[in-house]
Each structure stands twice: as structure tokens, then as C-alpha cells.
Amino acid sequence: MTTFEQxxxxxxxxxxxxxxxxxLAFVRYLKISLKDEPTLEQEYDxxxxxxxxxxxxxxxTSTDIEAEIRAVRAxx
Numbered sequence: 001m002t003t004f005e006q007x008x009x010x011x012x013x014x015x016x017x018x019x020x021x022x023x024l025a026f027v028r029y030l031k032i033s034l035k036d037e038p039t040l041e042q043e044y045d046x047x048x049x050x051x052x053x054x055x056x057x058x059x060x061t062s063t064d065i066e067a068e069i070r071a072v073r074a075x076x
Contacts, residue, residue, distance in 0.1 A: 001009075012023055038046070055061075 012020055015023065055065075
């Protein structure tokens, strides 16, 4: 058991019994809310989808993007 876990258990054990249930409910809430947070991979996938949506809206093609990259690299 880590020092953190020991400290947490010490704090919880000093609470009145009826408040310990609140701590347990809060910990369970935190665990559930973590499941709703997107992972880095999910955020990346969403960013790609959003970028493609914007590109379609403004009719930007892969060829346009490649031409822009070549122009920047050529110093134009």
C-alpha cells in the first residue's frame, strides 16, 4: 500500500460512519466520469474528422494542400 493510500484510509477512518458513504459515492462518481473523458486517440480522431469537414466545406482538396506545402517549402 502506498503512502497516499495509507493517508487516504487514515482520513476516511476518522470520518463519521455516515460520511464514509459519501466518500465511497464520490469515488464511484469519479470512476464513472473518467469513462466519459475522451482518450488522446479519440481526440485525435475527432480533430481529423473536424478538419476534413472544414476542408469539404471550403472545397479544399488533398491536391490543394500538397501544392500549399510545396509552395511554403519553396519559400513562395
